[in-house]
Structures are given as structure tokens and as C-alpha cells.
Amino acid sequence: MIGPAALAPLPNHEEPLIRRVMPELDSMRGVAILWVFLYHALFVVGDIAAPGPILKSLFVLSRSGWLGVDLFFVLSGFLITGILLDSAQRPAGAYFKNFYARRALRILPLYYLGLIFFSVVLWGRGKVSLGFVSLSLVYLSNLAIVLGYAAAPALQVLWSLSVEEHFYLAWPMLVRAFRRWHLVALLVAVALLEPAVRALGVAVWGVSQTHLSVATWFRLDGLVMGAALALAVRAPSMTRRRFSRIGTGSILVAALIFGAGLPFGILSRKVPLGAALQYSCASLLFAGLLALVVCAGSGRFSRWVQIRPLMAAGRISYCMYLVHVFIIQSFDRAVLTMGSHPGTFLHLPLLSVAVRLLLLLLVTILTSELSFRFYERPFLERKRFFT
Template sequence: MRKYPSINGLRAISILLVVMGHLNLTSNIFQFWKEDNRVLNLVKYFLLNHHFGVNVFFVVSGFLITSLLLDEEQRTGTISFKKFYIRRSLRIFPAYYFVLLVYFILQLAGYFHFNALSWITSLTFTKQFYYDDWYTSHFWSLSVEETFYLFWPLVFMVGDAFRKRIALLLIVLVPLIRIGFHFYPVAWHSELTVFTRIDGIALGCLLALYKEEIVARFSAYWTAIFVFATVAILALPDMPFLLSKVGLDFVLIPLGLTYGTLANVLIALILLYSVFGPRGLWFRLLNSRVMDYIGVLSYSIYLWQQFFMWALDGPEDWIHRFPQNTVLIFLAAMGSYHLIEKPFLRMKAKFSSEVTPAEKVAPEA
């Protein structure tokens, strides 16, 4: 599969936003920031916006998975469901279930207590519908992603036109669902379910499906696109106030704010600029060794972060205090990546979409 630049850097930004947002919730790490300057406060809001960080993860994930499927289809004329789900399992399951094993051992030791429903939703990737305990609540986003990838390969197999229509339909459908839940709320629904977050992944898929056409149209306007998207992202928190001045604040009901469709479109523009745009300062930052390595560790950081952050209903030990908890998060992620993820990633490579010589001969025969 073609390797796209800047992707690990975008993953790094995603996970850093998530970690900083959660650290501020549990340790108030930005309490020193008393600045009254509105622009600086918008920057602070962005740095602590863990929901925006998750949306970056969704858009990037949709783009990469669809690019992988397109690559396989171009090489073989079809896609292998078996190889796809084996690859996904080897990528997600080992590190994830190892964390749950550690949690189980700690529960036996009396350190944690998760109820049966918490365990069931964690084990079955349905955490998006039940996230009452802090230490597993962040798995909701992985639950959303895995739900999408249960059916996306099936949609993909039907054909190019159909897959494009479905991705576009999901992007359009989510704002309509938001309107419905706004006026007719139900107890089980929140902004953390697949019904209101699937548009981020679908938009990433649509970018991959139309990337040649989009890049051809945008190539002359990269700088303007990047500046617009960056300024708009920083201004998102002020949108309710600004739109209310002209009586248009109702548009945020379907489009959301930093967690919704509006944010996803801006993230998509940043992704396109980062991967296909000019290789200037932003490109060098995303592809620096530090950002690349954080991006490589991002999945393990995601899995372990909340274990080292204090929950209001849990023990506030030394490991949960800032700044040592941040150091421990990265040490745990490094151990998880090198000892668990990496061996299974090597195994996953055996099921890649690359075509072996024997496979090339088979269709002709």
C-alpha cells in the first residue's frame, strides 16, 4: 500500500489533544493560564479540545482504511474480507485486550471495580452505549470505529458508485439525526454514539474515494485552504456567539461545533493540505521524528492514558498525579507498542493487500 506522509503527525496531534484535554479534566493542568486575551483563550480551548482530537482520529482513520481497500482492489480486482478482518483484528485486539486483562487482574486485587455491564460493553466494543466508569469510558471512540468497519467492506464490494453514495449519505444523515435527537431526545443517546459521529469516518472515506479529483481542484489554492481551515478551527468556540448576532445559531443544531460535521470538514481540509500540499514548515513539523514517533505510539497512548489519570470515584495515587502520570502514560505506551503491538503488526503484514507473484498469475489462469 502507498504510504502517505504526515499521517503519523496528524495522529500525534489527535492523541495530544485527547491527552491534554483529559489531563485538564483530572489535574487542571492549565490552571495557570489566566490570560484575558481572547485569541490566546481560543488557542487554549483548542489545546484542551479532546473531542476535536477524536474527530481528527476518525477522519484520518476513514481515509487510511478506504485507501487500503482501494489499493487492494486495484491490485487484485477485488478485496478479501478474510484478510481485511484479520488485519483489523491483529491491529486492534492484542493491545486492547491486554489492557482489559490488566484491568481484570487489578479488579481481582481490589484496586478497581467495574460492574458486569461495563465489562460486557468493553469486551464487545459497544462502549459507546455505556461509559459510566472513567477507566474504560474512552473506549467509546474505538467502539464507534469498529461498528463502522463491520459493514464498510460490504458496502465497498458493491461498487464504486454505491460506496460513494453511502459515504455521502452518512455525512448528510448525521445532521438530520442531530436535529431529530435535539427535538426528540432519548435517554440512551449522546454525542458519543455512532449515530452522530459516523460522519467523521465517512468523510475520511469520501476523501480517499475522490482524492485525485479533489487534489487536482485544490492544488492551486493550498495556502488559502490551510489558512482558512486553521482560522476557522480556532474560531469554532466563538461560533454560537457570532451566529446568534445574525440569528443563525440554529445551524449548529445539525452541524455541531468542535465535535460535529462542521469540524470534520475543516479537519478534512487540513488532512488534504498535510498529505498532498506543499512541503513547507507544517509538513516538516508533522513529519519530524518526534511527531512521527508519537503518531506511531498513538494507539497505545490512547489505550493507556486514562489508567494514569485520576477518576473522581477512584484512588488518587502517586501515579495519577501530574506530571508523573504523563511520563507514565508514554512509558506504558512504549512498552505496549514494542512488546505487544509491533509483533502483531509484523504478523499483520502477512495479510496485506500486496499481491504475491502467485496471486498475479491466478487471475490470468
């Protein structure tokens, strides 16, 4: 556990790197969910004619929105590993009971509400299969996608929650069983093996792009790099300067690998090099950014990384992630029913896209805020019984 001395304020308005409350991490969650939202919100309007420089810039940004999921993975690996490390000295019963109970209270109520609601609504439209729903009930929606079970995009977003849940189930046992240096060795091994496995998947096994994108065994990079960062920041010899150097070094290495891979197809996951290194570079980049954000959040530059609108979005990011695709597609379906295109329904592309984005974002935020206050919070308050 983190002792009082470790949490005491430091000179020059600096706090410890690891604190009970780290608002800057909510800011990063906010960035991640807004990035993912932009990706899905603009995907359908990317083919409108002559969008102009503003819309072109938005489309370029939105096309990289899939990276928001990798940022979520890095954050999850960092936070979950930190929780486990800080409670590793407790008796085994309390260690496992508290962790799994708190995770269940955070994740399961909203997950199953969303799964049931979307399945009922989409079933009537023929947009979901029994196989997908059945596997999703046990957090195997990513396997359902790999196996080809039909599901609307509103349900397909569950794949990343399945990946995280698999990590949550296995990782606590490993943290409990191994010493920290053994954990470091394991994480390094996985981080090095993942690119090789993906390259083999494309070059030898002929796996599909969908399989490569959603299968747990191909998507561990972000989780293990976040976990490695949690171990590093808790090392007895770690200082703010060293941790910031880890962050800077990670970003530079990611940039160098990406730059060196440009002539060899790193931008395409259809070729072995791109399949191997895209996710690794993204995860390494985000791990580096996370290290720098933690340093800034605990120091004199905290206001630059503790941004209230992003923190607010980060607080409700779980529900935003679950509902945003359903809201987007429901709106676009209504517009198409009226005989218009979602990207030009106001007859001016820029105005149409701006109004559409604002409406979709407001509805998503309002839905998520109501869910957090009146549905999720009662479950979250019960977490105090498992501390």
C-alpha cells in the same frame, strides 16, 4: 492496487499524493493523541485558584481536546478507505481475509489486554460493572455507556474504538459492493443526514449529551469525510492543485458555518444547532487540514508536516490512547491519598501543573513504547502474511 508508475517520483522534488508510506499522517496522529491527553490531564486541575495567563491558556486549549477524537476519526476514514480502494480489484476472498486479518492483528491484542487488565484492577475498586465489560468484549462499550452501565473513565475511552470498529466491519462490504460514484453519493448522504439526526435527537427525542457524544449513529461525520477524501484523492482527474483547493475550501466552509452559527448556539450541543453542526464542522475542518497536509507531505514542504516528535507519538498513539486516563487517574489518586490536590501538590500551581504534565506524559510514552516494541510488534509482523 497502486502501480509502480503511480509511485514514481515526480519533478521538482514532488511525490505522488498517495504513497506507500505517508509519515505526515503519523504527525497528525501525534497531534490528535497529545490533544486528547491534554484534555484528560488538565480536566481535574481546571479549578485551581488564580492560575495565571499561562495556565489559563493551557486550560482553554485542553477544553477543546475532545476534538482530537474527531481528528482520529477523519484519519481512520481516510486510511481505511484508501486500503480498501487499493485492494478492491482482488478476489473477494483475499480482499476480506487480508483486510480483517490485518485489522485484527493491529487492534485486538492490545484492546483485549487493556480491557482485561483495567477490568481486573478497577473491579476491586467497584469502578466497573459486568454489563460494561460484557458489551465491551464485543466492541459495544459505547452502547454500554448509553445504557448506563458503570465504568471508570479509564474504560470509558473504549467508546471511540467501538465506533471505529463498527465502521471497519460494515464499510469493506459497501466498498466492495458499490461503484465509486455510488460510494460518493452514500457518503454525501450520510454527511448531510448526521446533523439532522443529531438535531432531532436533542429537539425531539430528548437524547442525553452522553448519548449524543458516543453513539455510533451520531458520530459518523469524521469517518465518512475521511472516506470521501480518500475517494477524491484517487480520482483519475485529481491533481495536487485541485486537492489543495478541496482542503482550503473545506476549511473555509467549516469556518463560515461555525461563524454564522455563533449567534444561534453552535457552541453548545444542548441546543439543536450545536448538536447538529459541532461535529460536522470539526470533521470538515480536519478533512480540509488533512488534504493540505497530504499535499505538503508529498511536496517541497514535507519537513513542515513530517515532524519527528509528533511522528513518534503517532506511531504509539493507539496504546497512549488506551492507557493515558488510567495513568492520569492513578497518579492523581496517589496525590490525593497524600492529602494534596493534583493541581497544587508542589504548592505552586504553575510548577505543579508543569511537573505533573511532564511526569504523566513520560510515563504514558514509556508504557506505550514498551508495549509497541515487546507486545504489539510481534503481532504487527504477522501482517506480512496477509498482503
